[in-house]
Amino acid sequence: MKHIKRRERESHEIRRKIIEAARDLFLSHGYGEVSMRKIADRIEYSPTTIYHYFENKEAVVRELLEEGYALFLQALQQREQEARAEGLHAMDVLKTVCKSYILFGLEHPGYYNILFTTNLEGASSIAIIENDRSKGFEMLEAGIRKAVDEGYLTITDERLTAQSIWSMLHGLTSLLLSFYGPDMESRDELISFTIETFFRGLGR
Amino acid sequence: MKHIKRRERESHEIRRKIIEAARDLFLSHGYGEVSMRKIADRIEYSPTTIYHYFENKEAVVRELLEEGYALFLQALQQREQEARAEGLHAMDVLKTVCKSYILFGLEHPGYYNILFTTNLEGASSIAIIENDRSKGFEMLEAGIRKAVDEGYLTITDERLTAQSIWSMLHGLTSLLLSFYGPDMESRDELISFTIETFFRGLGR
Amino acid sequence: MKHIKRRERESHEIRRKIIEAARDLFLSHGYGEVSMRKIADRIEYSPTTIYHYFENKEAVVRELLEEGYALFLQALQQREQEARAEGLHAMDVLKTVCKSYILFGLEHPGYYNILFTTNLEGASSIAIIENDRSKGFEMLEAGIRKAVDEGYLTITDERLTAQSIWSMLHGLTSLLLSFYGPDMESRDELISFTIETFFRGLGR
């Protein structure tokens, strides 16, 4: 059992296939719809094989979440650093981060749904990862603080502001994912409009 | 079949129990997780009994949706009329509607999830009700138009603005539902802050 | 229980509807496919109502069989008497009976299937009716005897001959019912050809 756990971290081609299949299934279906057999069918292996790489279904989902969060955080951080490197001031860096949040959702709808929409009720040990979620939130807070420090924002409660921004971002992303096709013309307009409006509201 | 259809609309104690059980199950689970058997267990009847009152699972969900939308629209309309009766001007009426949207979600988390979060992929004939969803959206648009007409808002694209507001509301509501307990102290503060910020951003 | 049995014989409009519905369902489906609920749906009554007229499903089938046999025998006898009245000689009377056997099957495919094709395994008390089946067989035997008596046939074993004829008739009918649509052009040709061939074979 120990050695299974150990190997669980090892990278492996089939591990990848499995979690990619699981992610794709999550895209169009809910947690209950993603079955070990469907994953197995998709990668053309027997269901038993999956148990060679993952202890059970929950372990698959857990890894999916971990990967998703890693990807998510990486996407945000990368864009932030790029923005900084471009010499943007704190406010525009913050906006860039916001846009890349939404972009992540649009580019990885499967991951986004699992990370932020799907209710993973059945999966108990998954709560551990909850703190990955707060890392993204902390990035937001940090960005806000910097904007405040640099005088672009006048804010009393950073935490509150971050929650508010986050909810706006999540609302926008999930709206775009569930009710609009991928080709919605006014998509970018809606994104820009919402973000600009909100930040204008935040003031100076 | 005929005789079921005939009184499908009739009220009945057990019908109520069934859809309430279904609604509660939807609160913490997805469509696939809500099973006829679980509903039956919850109301302490045999699964067969449910089929006495509903043609199939989809019919249960359909009624749940219809009820949910009715409740939702009613809540919005009632608060709007109250606000008008109180002599509030268009802008504050609009804000009141926004707050009652969020309040509906917080008071009826089960309904909110089914109406606006859950992926009802399996349920085909449910698309019909989709247009109930747009009724809520139209209320928003109408409120915006009125605020524009009365000079409280300067807006170019009503549709875009409504989508933007809607996404903010949905984001806020689902954030509150998934990540905060019902007793979150700063809840109302977050709601007010977000709405005020956004409308300030919309300008004049 | 006694009085139920008694009333079971009474004619009644709904009784008729029930067994007609059952018969129609038997046409296109097997015994297992004919359910009390489907019968009830078809006549637009509740399933419970059927139990007012019949003790159980088996009783419905039993009556269906009785009626079917009555109809069957009546059809045969009527044509036989008509043929006799027309002054046909015994041989042609016999052929007429044969043709009316086939015609019954083609005109009442539902009844024919229940009477002669469907395996009524589940229905125990139905064996009683078995002797109705032999009545039809006896008509055949009687017809043969008469043809022999009148010198149209030279036959050693009447029983054997009757069985032989019967099997030919059943084969022809069920072939026509299962593999040909109702509009098969060469239908009558096949019937005539087979009967004529067979009787020619029986000889003088």
Added chain:
Amino acid sequence: MKHIKRRERESHEIRRKIIEAARDLFLSHGYGEVSMRKIADRIEYSPTTIYHYFENKEAVVRELLEEGYALFLQALQQREQEARAEGLHAMDVLKTVCKSYILFGLEHPGYYNILFTTNLEGASSIAIIENDRSKGFEMLEAGIRKAVDEGYLTITDERLTAQSIWSMLHGLTSLLLSFYGPDMESRDELISFTIETFFRGLGR
């Protein structure tokens, strides 16, 4: 699914048990009566196990049909070749084929019922096999043609004649199967008598 398909053709002890159980159940019951659970009970495995070997119920029936037809055609062809090898002339070869048709039914009542009596309404993709049925019919036609060519038969319509013979054979077989025990003494007599009579009727 893939891996099941891949070895669907492979022989396997349990596959055999399953289709034999299904065949036996078909003997005394209709399509609707033969359930996966009953099959499972009969072979003393769990119902789930059957799905390890067959995709679904229809696949079981399909294989049953394929096997049945293969056995049927083989039986007919073998006897025909034997008869030819024995130097019988075309007429007697034809009669031999006829007798082996009936014999097949008597020796394999389960198969016979599925192939020629049971209404497989529920099973859609099964129609494909329908053309196996016509192969048997074609053997009959070919035999007739040969008998005509060799001057044993004078016939105008081969197709009609074949249908006529076929219906006689089917009638005889199903009569023997449903209404007589396997030990009926006069069985062979009835078979011979009917065939002889019919062919005598066909003439020269």
Added chain:
DNA sequence: TATGAATGAGTATTCATTCAT
């Protein structure tokens, strides 16, 4: 006379999972 209410058993099928190889 008719039916609404209720259910236990049965229908096909899918699920996650274990075990021996």
Added chain:
DNA sequence: GATGAATGAATACTCATTCAT
């Protein structure tokens, strides 16, 4: 490293039937 074999429990849904009214 991979899988065939096997299953108990669950899925939605249908069945014949009973009972009280």
